[in-house]
Amino acid sequence: MSHSSSTHGSSKIQSNSCDTQFKLSRMKWLLNRPLLLIILMVHQSQADEDLVVAPSPDDDGEDLVVQDKNDYDMYNNTQINVCGNVADGVYLPYVGNCSKYIECENNTIKEVGSCMDLAKDNSQICDPTKPCELGYDPVLQVCTYMEKVQCLPTCESYRLSSFCYDNTCTKYVLCYYGKPVLRQCHDGLQYNNETDRCDFPEYVDCVANDCSATFQPEDIIYLGSKASCSKYFVCSNGHPWEQECAPGLAYNPSCKCCDFAENVNCRINSAARNILPYSRTPLRRADIKCPLMGTHFFPHKSRRDAYYYCVEGRGVTLDCTPGLYFDPKVEECRMPEFVGV
Numbered sequence: 122m123s124h125s126s127s128t129h130g131s132s133k134i135q136s137n138s139c140d141t142q143f144k145l146s147r148m149k150w151l152l153n154r155p156l157l158l159i160i161l162m163v164h165q166s167q168a169d170e171d172l173v174v175a176p177s178p179d180d181d182g183e184d185l186v187v188q189d190k191n192d193y194d195m196y197n198n199t200q201i202n203v204c205g206n207v208a209d210g211v212y213l214p215y216v217g218n219c220s221k222y223i224e225c226e227n228n229t230i231k232e233v234g235s236c237m238d239l240a241k242d243n244s245q246i247c248d249p250t251k252p253c254e255l256g257y258d259p260v261l262q263v264c265t266y267m268e269k270v271q272c273l274p275t276c277e278s279y280r281l282s283s284f285c286y287d288n289t290c291t292k293y294v295l296c297y298y299g300k301p302v303l304r305q306c307h308d309g310l311q312y313n314n315e316t317d318r319c320d321f322p323e324y325v326d327c328v329a330n331d332c333s334a335t336f337q338p339e340d341i342i343y344l345g346s347k348a349s350c351s352k353y354f355v356c357s358n359g360h361p362w363e364q365e366c367a368p369g370l371a372y373n374p375s376c377k378c379c380d381f382a383e384n385v386n387c388r389i390n391s392a393a394r395n396i397l398p399y400s401r402t403p404l405r406r407a408d409i410k411c412p413l414m415g416t417h418f419f420p421h422k423s424r425r426d427a428y429y430y431c432v433e434g435r436g437v438t439l440d441c442t443p444g445l446y447f448d449p450k451v452e453e454c455r456m457p458e459f460v461g462v
């Protein structure tokens with residue numbers, strides 16, 4: 122009889138052939154380097170969610186004098202706190218570098234780390250004689266081999282597009298002319314990736330910002346759905362897994378169980394709507410003169426539920442979700458009762 126040892130003295134990282142994902146909670150001990158913000162590189166690769174064509178068909182943005190991309194860092198050009206409203210132990214992807222991640226604690230950035238640090242001094246993960254790229258997968262909140270990672274999209278050269286900032290529920294990235302801008306929904310609104318804008322939570326039902334990757338098994342996280350009384354989520358390894366109560370029962374947050382509907386005070390009303398994402402509507406130029414430099418958001422001239430988005434002199438008109446008004450103070454669409462507050 123021989124020992125079939127699954128643990129290796131030199132490493133606390135479990136590595137078996139079926140499971141090539143390394144839990145962040147295990148890799149954290151390897152990462153004690155000081156926080157280092159690396160210049161954001163904007164890749165020119167294909168964006169997942171190309172929305173619409175540029176303002177005019179022959180405008181490919183090539184004549185545009187854009188600020189050197191290496192000097193533009195989305196995280197330095199915003200007042201938005203990327204970890205705001207995010208539970209402790211939730212890890213966020215880093216826009217512009219799929220190897221990196223952001224660890225949130227106390228609603229602030231605790232650390233910007235890189236999965237590539239795992240490759241160093243660990244030949245079990247990466248054979249030092251071969252090229253090896255590790256990336257951070259925001260959906261599973263783990264580091265793994267780059268080819269398995271679902272990286273965030275990037276901002277394609279000139280198109281208007283937006284994508285969800287995974288695990289925040291409220292934040293998203295808006296792209297135009299290659300420039301990523303961090304955006305944030307207010308008042309409990311959430312980013313809806315089907316309509317590309319802030320929306321009421323009953324139409325989005327995102328809970329990932331509350332799913333810590335470092336939870337303890339004895340403290341399982343249950344989260345009620347915002348869209349359905351009978352639905353709830355169980356967090357495991359940072360990912361919310363959707364559950365459904367038996368017919369006639371509703372999820373009761375006080376017992377973390379399915380209960381008779383009359384015992385649960387759940388009122389969710391999400392009437393059917395028809396909102397086309399920007400990808401399926403023609404892009405409308407802004408009928409204002411945009412400043413030649415920088416990124417700006419302006420209120421619409423005549424509509425409260427629309428606004429202009431200007432990047433380096435080019436502008437488009439964007440609509441709020443019906444029921445929301447643009448608030449110049451936070452430069453985002455929000456519930457009318459909070460506008461200007």
Ligand SMILES: *[C@@H]1O[C@H](CO)[C@@H](O)[C@H](O)[C@H]1NC(C)=O
Nearest residue numbers: 158160161191192193194197
């Ligand atoms: C962004 O800010 C960080 C920290 O303040 C700094 O290290 C980094 O160089 C900045 N990036 C750019 C592109 O200015």
Ligand SMILES: *[C@@H]1O[C@H](CO)[C@@H](O)[C@H](O)[C@H]1NC(C)=O
Nearest residue numbers: 159162218219220221235237
């Ligand atoms: C991403 O970040 C890692 C670690 O900080 C760095 O080694 C790598 O060069 C970066 N990649 C790109 C494309 O900037």
Ligand SMILES: *[C@@H]1O[C@H](CO)[C@@H](O)[C@H](O)[C@H]1NC(C)=O
Nearest residue numbers: 209210225226227228229231
């Ligand atoms: C979070 O903030 C609170 C109050 O500001 C502080 O008492 C607590 O120690 C902080 N937690 C961590 C883990 O830093």
Ligand SMILES: *[C@@H]1O[C@H](CO)[C@@H](O)[C@H](O)[C@H]1NC(C)=O
Nearest residue numbers: 169170285313314315316398
């Ligand atoms: C929106 O996100 C959901 C869940 O992550 C995904 O299944 C869906 O494909 C996304 N929709 C679009 C239009 O990207």
